Amino acid sequence: xxxxxxxxxxxxxxxxxxxxxxxxxxxxxxxxxxxxxxxxxxxxxxxxxxxxxxxxxxxxxxxxxxxxxxxxxxxxxxxxxxxxxxxxxxxxxxxxxxxxxxxxxxxxxxxxxxxxxxxxxxxxxxxxxxxxxxxxxxxxxxxxxxxxxxxxxxxxxxxxxxxxxxxxxxxxxxxxxxxxxxxxxxxxxxxxxxxxxxxxxxxxxxxx
Numbered sequence: 001x002x003x004x005x006x007x008x009x010x011x012x013x014x015x016x017x018x019x020x021x022x023x024x025x026x027x028x029x030x031x032x033x034x035x036x037x038x039x040x041x042x043x044x045x046x047x048x049x050x051x052x053x054x055x056x057x058x059x060x061x062x063x064x065x066x067x068x069x070x071x072x073x074x075x076x077x078x079x080x081x082x083x084x085x086x087x088x089x090x091x092x093x094x095x096x097x098x099x100x101x102x103x104x105x106x107x108x109x110x111x112x113x114x115x116x117x118x119x120x121x122x123x124x125x126x127x128x129x130x131x132x133x134x135x136x137x138x139x140x141x142x143x144x145x146x147x148x149x150x151x152x153x154x155x156x157x158x159x160x161x162x163x164x165x166x167x168x169x170x171x172x173x174x175x176x177x178x179x180x181x182x183x184x185x186x187x188x189x190x191x192x193x194x195x196x197x198x199x200x201x202x203x204x205x206x207x208x
Contacts, residue, residue, distance in 0.1 A: 068092045096120020119143035142166035153177040173197045
């Protein structure tokens with residue numbers, strides 16, 4: 001019992017420390033490269049629901065999910081959520097309430113669009129949406145000012161919203177596997193001059 005209490009105290013201390021560091025970095029405008037927090041990774045809902053307050057990282061990767069599990073809302077301390085390699089076709093309403101989430105991986109699903117409400121995830125630092133069929137980003141994405149890594153490769157995006165220029169902390173924008181003209185590529189780089197924009201070689205096969 002004593003050992004369990006010590007472990008719980010250490011976990012709470014680590015979480016508080018990590019949260020304070022993020023806040024300080026936002027205030028002074030500088031942040032180190034994003035790295036996933038070093039907490040236990042829960043890989044099943046059954047396992048996670050047994051200790052809901054201790055769940056900081058939940059990975060339900062490759063579980064053949066077709067719907068967003070409602071049980072996820074039970075994890076109030078969740079920082080990282082991995083739902084990649086499933087069959088999800090939409091993001092549920094209320095996602096903006098997950099204000100503590102710093103990493104969300106929805107790669108390899110069947111998403112076609114993002115809800116405007118995703119902008120409410122103010123703490124999100126990494127968003128992975130690779131290998132979906134997303135054709136456009138919502139204008140509200142410019143409000144996700146903590147975002148540092150945005151992965152979109154192998155989608156169906158034809159342009160970026162002008163609001164994306166507001167992502168002052170964005171370090172990497174991954175869009176390889178999407179065909180853009182040389183003009184479009186230049187436009188994207190001008191929108192995000194401080195961001196590493198990764199794209200496949202340009203082509204003349206896309207017009208507006």
